[in-house]
Amino acid sequence: MLSAFFSLVVVPVACLTPLVILIFAPLFRRVIGASLAWWLRKKTDGRRSHILELIEAEEKKFGPADFDQKDDWDGIVGFFHPFCNAGGGGERVLWAAIRATQQRWPRAKCIVYTGDHDVNKEAILARVENRFNIHLHPPTINFLYLSTRHWVLASTWPRFTLAGQSLGSIIMAWDAFSLLVPDIFIDTMGYAFAIGLSKFLFPQIPTAAYVHYPTISTDMLESLDPSSNVGAQGVNAGQGVGLRGTLKKSYWKLFAKIYSLVGASADVVMTNSTWTMGHIEKLWGPFRKAASLPIAVVYPPVAVRELEQEVEVSRESEKLREKVLLYIAQFRPEKNHQLILQSFAEFLKSESKAAEGAKLVLVGSVRDDHDAKRVYKLRLLVNELHIKDKVEFHLDASWPEILQWLRRASVGVNGMWSEHFGIGVVEYQAAGLISVVHDSGGPKLDIVVEVDGEPTGFHATTSTEFAQGFEKALSLSDPYAVRLRARKSATRFTEEEFAKRWIAQMEKLVKS
Structure with a gap:
């Protein structure tokens, strides 16, 4: 009798389980994502209120921004740039973007997620002025400090660096959302997996990616092959031979597929050049929705x-x-x-x-x-x-x-x-x-x-x-x-x- 019950009930259920998981997996993902999103919003509501109070107090001290535009939009824009005080070309893009945002939407609040714990707001803004001659309106810009930046350092991942740093960027993005959930989320450093986490948790929050260069490109993949047109170029040139090379090539191809999936989820995609746009279109384009906005070239600002x-x-x-x-x-x-x-x-x-x-x-x-x-x-x-x-x-x-x-x-x-x-x-x-x-x-x-x-x-x-x-x-x-x-x-x-x-x-x- 027990065997009959097993054959009539348990075996069919066991056989159907993979099909049930396949059918309901998107639902499970949405439920998990929505639950985590609710918890993060509840957790960070107090900090959001505190930041708004600080901005209001600073506005009284500095006075309102003297910009021509008077747009009423007053949301919070989160800029994901863990190395914001580095002083390079990527940072010039960040600060020029924040200045343009402030000028167009004076009431908007710009939050920078950074791992630069050794400097405060005043020191960062002073360096922005001295290094780039970019003057920002201090009251409407604030910094939230990440404690997980070491997860994206190459030294943390001596093996499988691409995958390790991408995992690290997810950890950092979770850290960022644990500090504050923004109204718009923008990655200005090239961490596509952070965009992917944002879309998983907060599908309704608009996202943007400014891509300085693809984490992996078709040129990189081709350079592994010594017989290709780019086989003699790049630091990994010709390394796709033998067992080790074959494994490296398979790893890179798998990573490129996952990277393309998460990057394609961004609502707005900006690239710094025609070259970058071409590679991003090849990688992300096939996975972007038909109604997605076209990928745009936004040249970086130069002095x-x-x-x-x-x-x-x-x-x-x-x-x-x-x-x-x-x-x-x-x-x-x-x-x-x-x-x-x-x-x-x-x-x-x-x-x-x-x-x-x-x-x-x-x-x-x-x-x-x-x-x-x-x-x-x-x-x-x-x-x-x-x-x-x-x-x-x-x-x-x-x-x-x-x-x-x-x-x-x-x-x-x-x-x-x-x-x-x-x-x-x-x-x-x-x-x-x-x-x-x-x-x-x-x-x-x-x-x-x-x-x-x-x-x-x-x-x-x-x-x-x-x-x-x-x-x-x-x-x-x-x-x-x-x-x-x-x-x-x-x-x-x-x-x-x-x-x-x-x-x-x-x-x-x-x-x-």
């Missing part, structure tokens, strides 16, 4: 106006230009300083008129011992190439020193393969330098392009092509005309242009 004021470009200033090829870049492997040194040596060996008296100046920051060792190896390479007297290194140069080189140099160089945008190249153009850049990424597609049907610089891939580019740049019959076109090209990347594009995307979120 173009400041450079126009600081660096003269005129017939008279041509007399101050020297045969200096300037490469401003951190001493990191992907910047490919070796390629530029080899190209310069090849250029000098030509003994052309353009090469007479030419000098290569490498300007860049040294972050740690790894960078210091890299510089040491580059100095050894300079000796091996017998160009020691023609190459200068300037480490951790100050902004005034960089400006001096931008005034003196004739050519700006960039050797990085698939640079996602290339702020340094825009700065070359704004300073009137003639660019010789790698024939890939943002420098190729967005920056060093023709203006009025005429070139603003040159593209190259191999050492020979770079040497030829140096020859062309230093042999121009009228370099001043090219400098004017380069400066005109740079006006597409001003802070004003960024603000217009940012607000256009933000309006979609506010109206959601």
